[in-house]
Amino acid sequence: MGQILVGTCSWTDSALLASGWYPPGRRDAEGRLRHYAERFPVVEVDATYYALPSVRNSLLWVDRTPEGFRFDVKAFSLLTGHPTRSKALPSDLRDAFARRGRPGQGDDDPGLLDEVWRRFSEAVLPLRDAGRLGTLLFQLPPWFAPGATAEVLLDRCRKRTEGWPVAVEFRHPAWWQEDRCVATSALLRDLGLASVSVDVAPNLPLSLPPVTEVTAAGPAVVRFHGRNAAWGSGTKEERFRHTYTDGELTEWLPRLTEMSRRAEQLHVLFNNCCGDAAVRAAESMERLLAGAS
Numbered sequence: 146m147g148q149i150l151v152g153t154c155s156w157t158d159s160a161l162l163a164s165g166w167y168p169p170g171r172r173d174a175e176g177r178l179r180h181y182a183e184r185f186p187v188v189e190v191d192a193t194y195y196a197l198p199s200v201r202n203s204l205l206w207v208d209r210t211p212e213g214f215r216f217d218v219k220a221f222s223l224l225t226g227h228p229t230r231s232k233a234l235p236s237d238l239r240d241a242f243a244r245r246g247r248p249g250q251g252d253d254d255p256g257l258l259d260e261v262w263r264r265f266s267e268a269v270l271p272l273r274d275a276g277r278l279g280t281l282l283f284q285l286p287p288w289f290a291p292g293a294t295a296e297v298l299l300d301r302c303r304k305r306t307e308g309w310p311v312a313v314e315f316r317h318p319a320w321w322q323e324d325r326c327v328a329t330s331a332l333l334r335d336l337g338l339a340s341v342s343v344d345v346a347p348n349l350p351l352s353l354p355p356v357t358e359v360t361a362a363g364p365a366v367v368r369f370h371g372r373n374a375a376w377g378s379g380t381k382e383e384r385f386r387h388t389y390t391d392g393e394l395t396e397w398l399p400r401l402t403e404m405s406r407r408a409e410q411l412h413v414l415f416n417n418c419c420g421d422a423a424v425r426a427a428e429s430m431e432r433l434l435a436g437a438s
Contacts, residue, residue, distance in 0.1 A: 147408040151431045152187035153423040154416040164421035182210040187412050194219040196233050203271040215279035216272055221265050225283050262305050280310040280364045287316045303336045310363035314341035321356045333360035342367040351377035357400045365408035371417035386419040389426040398437050
């Protein structure tokens with residue numbers, strides 16, 4: 146059975162910083178990460194979605210965390226077909242960025258994406274070399290629907306990231322509809338990409354079912370986004386405002402146990418980043434898993 150690591154999708158979210166969860170004397174950048182890493186064994190790096198990471202930060206993160214700690218690093222927005230600000234790119238890449246094709250539609254500039262990936266992976270390399278990297282999370286946009294174009298883009302992603310652990314989160318519901326689920330799982334297995342399972346509010350236009358496929362070696366990932374009815378339509382604060390009850394978390398215990406039997410390691414991450422709701426949910430999940438073992 147694989148080890149289950151529980152944590153949150155950020156340790157620097159502004160709502161968490163304002164909640165008072167970090168004690169006095171540990172509210173600077175170094176103190177926050179050291180405090181977090183004393184309480185949880187895994188965290189998702191969200192900032193790398195908005196801007197390319199740096200080698201310096203990766204080295205600092207290694208220095209401030211213990212052996213066995215894992216960082217799941219979110220892929221930069223341009224690599225996943227999301228809208229990206231020109232200023233988020235290094236100045237020498239902005240001309241190529243302005244000339245690119247439609248993001249996520251199969252006609253992006255592959256040379257630009259290759260270079261962005263090269264810089265992204267070089268910056269994250271210290272985490273991998275130190276044994277701190279869990280996986281690279283490619284969260285795909287809601288308009289990334291199943292089809293031939295999507296499969297070509299996924300194959301390009303696989304080739305570009307060869308040798309790195311990659312987990313893919315689909316947000317278009319069609320990927321995991323009952324009549325498509327087997328084909329989606331087979332596609333990810335063929336590409337060697339891990340499937341990300343999610344918990345979201347049910348019965349909404351963009352809701353995804355709690356599919357728990359394990360499709361690749363390396364860490365499997367479950368992300369708890371909260372069950373707010375504004376998921377997929379409201380502001381960021383509205384989408385993620387949710388306090389998980391023990392009953393809602395308990396629903397997942399048999400699923401997590403079964404996934405851990407099939408995965409080398411299972412990362413359970415809470416993304417309901419409103420105040421300290423994510424860290425409290427992670428603490429509750431750790432307690433429930435310990436009681437079920």
